[in-house]
Amino acid sequence: xxxxxxxxxxxxxxxxxxxxxxxxxxxxxxxxxxxxxxxxxxxxx
Numbered sequence: 001x002x003x004x005x006x007x008x009x010x011x012x013x014x015x016x017x018x019x020x021x022x023x024x025x026x027x028x029x030x031x032x033x034x035x036x037x038x039x040x041x042x043x044x045x
Contacts, residue, residue: 014036022032 018032018036019034022029025032
């Protein structure tokens with residue numbers, strides 16, 4: 001099975017929150033990441 005590699009640049013606290021949420025909620029990375037990306041895109045507009 002091939003694993004996806006993620007690179008995240010920016011605020012370190014956002015990354016820490018992201019990792020914590022994945023571990024706490026026992027979710028797949030993409031479930032949490034899709035919400036994070038959507039929030040980021042909304043804030044860019």
